[in-house]
Every structure is written in C-alpha cells, then in structure tokens.
Amino acid sequence: MKNWLLLITLFLGLEGFCGKKDTVLFSYGKEHVTVEEFKLVYEKNNLNKEDAYSITSLKEYLELYIRFKLKVADAIASGYDTVPAIKQEIEKYKGQLSKSYLNEKEITSNLIEEAYQRMQKEIHASHILIALPKNPTPEDTMAAYKKIMAIRKTAMKKEMDFGAMAKQHSQDPSAQKNRGDLGFFTAFQMVYAFETHAFKTPVGKISKPFRTRFGYHIMKVHAQRPNRGKIKVAHLFLKTPKNLSPDQAENVRKRIEDLYLKIEKGASFEKVVMQLSDDKASAKKGGELRWFGSGEMVKSFEDAAFALSEDGAISKPVRTDYGWHIIKRLEHKPLESFAELEKGIKKKITKDSRSNVAEEILINKIKKEHKYKVYPSGLKAFKMDVDSTILIGKWDGRSLGANDQKLFKMGKKVFTQQDLKSYILSARKIKKGKSIAAVVDYYYAAFERAICLNLAKAQLPYKYPEFRALMNEYNDGILLFEITDDKVWKKAVEDTSGLVNFYDQMIQKYFPVVKDTNGLSMFNKTYMWKDRIESNVFYCKTKKIADEVATELESYHDSTNSQLLALFNNDSLINLRVESGLFEKGSNKHVDETNWQLGISRPKELLDGQFLVVFNKSKIPPSPKAIDEVKGQVISQYQNALELDWILDLKKVYPVSINTDLLKNLAQ
Secondary structure (H helix, E strand, O other): OHHHHHHHHHHOOOOOOOOOOOOEEEEEOOEEEEHHHHHHHHHHHHOOOOOOOOHHHHHHHHHHHHHHHHHHHHHHHOOHHHOHHHHHHHHHHHHHHHHHHHOOHHHHHHHHHHHHHHHOEEEEEEEEEEEOOOOOOHHHHHHHHHHHHHHHHHHOOOOOOHHHHHHHHOOOOOHHHHOOEEEEEOOOOOOHHHHHHHHHOOOOOEOOOEEEOOEEEEEEEEEEEEOOOEEEEEEEEEEOOOOOOHHHHHHHHHHHHHHHHHHHOOOOHHHHHHHHOOOHHHHOOOOEOOOEOOOOOOHHHHHHHHHOOOOOOEOOOEEOOOEEEEEEEEEEEOOOOHHHHHHHHHHHHHHOOOHHHHHHHHHHHHHHHOOOEEOHHHHHHHHHHOOHHHHHOOOOOHHHOOOOOEEEEEOOEEEEHHHHHHHHHHOOOOOOOOOHHHHHHHHHHHHHHHHHHHHHHHHHHHHOHHHHHHHHHHHHHHHHHHHHHHHHHHHHHHOHHHHHHHHHHHHHHHOOOOOOOOOHHHHHHHHEEOOEEEEEEEEEOOHHHHHHHHHHHOOOOOOHHHHHHHHHOEOOEOOEEEEEEEEEOOOOHHHHOOOOOOEEOOOEEOOOOOEEEEEEEEEEOOEEOOHHHOHHHHHHHHHHHHHHHHHHHHHHHOOEEEOHHHHHHHOO
8 A cells, every 4th residue: 555655646747738739648548648748747756767768767657657547537437536525535635735835935934943043942941830621711711810820929939949839739730740840842842832931931030921722821941951952872671560579670670780780891782682672672773762852752761861972882770660771872963954954844833833823924914915894893793693502502593583794894705694604503613612702703713714714725726836736636646545445455455255365376376386487486475484493492590490491301292381481480580481483594593593403402691691492393394374374465465466457457448559659759
C-alpha cells in the first residue's frame, strides 16, 4: 500500500491540457494524453535523475502513468466520484488546503520570525491554573477570573512560596507532584498564549492573569537560558518495574554500577548494550536514541545527557522513574539557522493556535474589501425570538417564525435572520450554555466567519493556478486510493481462499522440483526456511551453575529445561535464563559462535560476569514455511498479482495506443 501512496504523489499530473491541440503521445479508450501533458508530469518527478531522458526511464514512467490513468478512469466509470464519503473527504482536503493559501503571507512571515527568535531561548517557569469548563458561562468566567486575581495578589507578597501556592490552589492535575513547575521549554512546546506570556514576563516576576483554552493562569518565570540545541546519545538501560522489592531494586543498582566500572576499564559500551540493555529497540543499534532537545525527555535523563561535554563522553549511572541509565554522548548540534528551520516553523504555525492571528487579519481584510455593514437591531431581535431550547442544542427554529431582518451585508449580498437560523440548524458543532445571548453570539460569530472564509476560498482557483492543480491531483489521488483498496489491498487481505490458493500455486511451482526458474530467488527468500538448527541457549549467573547445566544436558529430555529453571530460580532470584528455538545463520550470535556443532558447548563467560552454555540439538534442512509464518509477504505478492490482472483487464476495456516515434523523440 505504501508504494501506491507514493505513486499517487508521483503520477498525479497537472490537469487542463486535454483541450490543447498538441500531438497525442498515447490514448486509452476515448481519452488521450498529449506530449506536453506527459512532459510536465514527467519533469515534475524525474528531472533530477541522471538518466532522466533515457528511453528506458521514459518507457518505465510511461507505463506507470498509463496504469494511473486507467485506474482513475475505472474509478470514475464505477461511480467512486459520487460516493458521499469520498466527496466529503475531498471537501475536507479543500478546506485544509484553502487554509494554507488564505493565511496572509506577511502575517505568517512575522509569526515565523517571532517563533525563531523565541527558539533562541528556553524559559523555566511555573504556573497556577484555575480551570474553566468546556463551555463556560459569563458567570463561570468571572468567578475564575476573580479567583486567579486573588491568588496573584497573595503570590505577589515576597514571603510567599509560589510552588507551595501552586500545590494548594492550582487545578492543573500535575501540580500536586511538580508544584506547578514546568521545567525549561521553548517555542511550540506550550499553547501560543501561554508561550507569549512566558517570553514577555521578566525573570523573577509573576505575570498578570491570562486566559487559554484551559482556563486562567498566572505564571512565575524562574530563569532564562540560551537554547541548548539538539543532542544524540546512546544509553544502557536496566529497568526497575514498580513491583520490585527493595532487595531486587538494590540488585539492579549494583548491577548498573558494576557495568559502569567494566566500561570505565575498557569494555565496549556498544557490546555491553547489545548484550544486556533492557531497551531492546535501541540495543540493536548500540543503544542509539533519536535526536532530542529540552523538554522532550525526563528531566534527570535530559540534564545528564546535556551535561556531557564532548562526543564519546559517558555518564555515571543516572536514575529515572523507569530505571537506571548509562548515557554516552554521540553528537551535539546547536539550534539550526533560520534558513534551515523556516519551512518546518511555517508548517508548525499552520497547526498551532497562533495561526488564528493570521486568520483574524484575513477576515478583517475580507470585510473591508466587501464593504461589510452590520445591522445590530437584527441580531438583537433574533436573540429575543430564540427560545431556551437553544441552550441544550434542541432549538428547531420555529420560534423565529417568518421574521427575516437584516444581520449584515457583504458586497451586494445581504445575510438575514433566516440565513443564521439555517446555519444554526445545520451546524456540526452544537453550542450549549446557560445564556441565550452568549450562545447566539457564538453562532453569529461562527456564521460571519464562515461567510468571509467562503468568499476567500471561492477566489482561490482563479487567483492561484497551483491551487487548482493541487485540488485536481488530490481528487484523482483519492479515487485511485479507494478503488485500489477495494480491488487490490483490501481484497488480498479479506480473500482468504484466494490467498491460500496463491500460496499453494507458489509452492507447487517452485518446490520441490523447480518447473520455472523465473522468480525462484524471490520464492526462496519469502517461502523457504534456510538451513536451521534447533538450539537451547542457557544464561547462567555463575560458572558453577553453568557446569551443572552442562552436566544435566548430557541426559537431555523434553522436561530438562523446566527442571533446570525450577532448580536454580525462585521468586526473588533469577540464576538461569533459557532461550530456545530454531535458528538460521545470523539470528543468534551465540549459536553461530558454536559453528553449529551438535552437542553441548563449554561454558563461556560474558562481559557482565554471566556464563553461557549452548546445546545444539539437531539440524533441519531447507523446507517451505507455513502460510501463517509468511502471511504478510504472501499478501503483498498476492496484491501484486491482483493488480497485474486488473491492469490487463483495463487495457481490454480501454485499449492503449502509444506513439512510439514521439516517445523516442523525447529521449536525449
């Protein structure tokens, strides 16, 4: 599926060329594609390739583009473009795309510059929150404001401890644990209003009350420092689950200390991590983690990482709520330049509450351009006619009757009470409350905003050709996705009998006697186990235990493993671990180190002081994998087969004709 999502991006072309009288490069059924259209699409996606205009590259892309066109034609013929859910999805995308085009470039530019300037610094602050309900009444708002004002008045006294006050008064659930302390943060890590007050409040001072969507806050800024940039580290991790006894927790602490001493004395950090770290995901890469900055990791881990002064430096054991870590600094980089971050900042702004700033300016501009005029008496009369059912989202509009006074005018269009009624009755988001006036004001503001934005959106295809092209691309892309999902992706998953038949055909074709060598390599990689060995790998805490395990294995039977585990382990002490299975070359390094010699290996000491015993029981020759063992790969190959059959059928319905001379002329 991912490959086809990529193809959606690669092959969606610029529309609007079919009417031009250029030479036709290929036709499918009654439709055709010109050389000019193909060149525009091709160059859009292949211009940077070294062999961009080789005949081979052109032919490959042409075939893929033909398939794209055929599938979209099939989707339209099948009525996918009339499905309500698909039409709704296209409208949703149009709304999202419109929003990015409607943001004023100058305003967005100012917001980008502001964000980058803030990113130069990190602010350490605490806050106290008086929460507001989701739909607060004016009374709720006033009560919360008075309460936060009273708290601020007390907090301003020199002898008052802000953290203690946060613990006592703040309605942020985390305040009971962190006393309102948010640590260090920078731009985009808090909601915009909160961020703005953090950067405007002087160090050591308490802000005036301000409101966010969560309620009213006051904030105390403790410190400000330069942005620490990003750091990449590796770590050795030993976990300490909450249910550990004190003795078990102490054993983990001693173990991490022992490992730290071994590393200090020259043991390879990466090897120790790969063998012993409880973070299995990072252990495969020597403990390497993703890049991170301030506020992205738990504080103790983050501070220890940034305290390392040079690449390769290794920390002493660090305790977090999750366990013990030894951290190795791999690389550090300061905050990137404005040019490097500008694109990413702009993307964040479109998803951030600060984008509302640009939208408000745009709405005011639209009102000015269309000579907006308001009729206050119409809204006042509307509020008088609405009954209390609107407070619970049940208003049916009948109380308005036939009244239809003017509300506001945009250009030559007058919007009336009946228009507002229709908007309220069709609103997706139902507003509830305790005040009729407040609920009506909410709907009126939303209605007015929707009218302004719709006026701006209607102009986009005419003002921006690229907007029109992107909408055409998305339209065809979603049709392609939906029909491919039905005919290929979803069908391969749901067609159980078809999948089994496909699997059986592959086995019959290539095993045990190969009838067709085409595809044999793929078959061996997907459907066949290589040579395997059945082995048990024993991890023993001491040499004595390893010797006893080796002795017991001399008379191995099916219950030996469970008997050994019961003999050497108890609820509070683990002296022996066993890893059993069928292993291919490279899947277990300890098994590979035995050179697959059958029998019992000598006890071998590991870096952490444990000992290893490997028992190789038997070798298993190559054999087919069961369908359940390769279901994902079989589904993928079945999808390819379904798609190929689909394309062959489409070419019968829409015969394809290619002007090969024109294609050769494109080659350079």
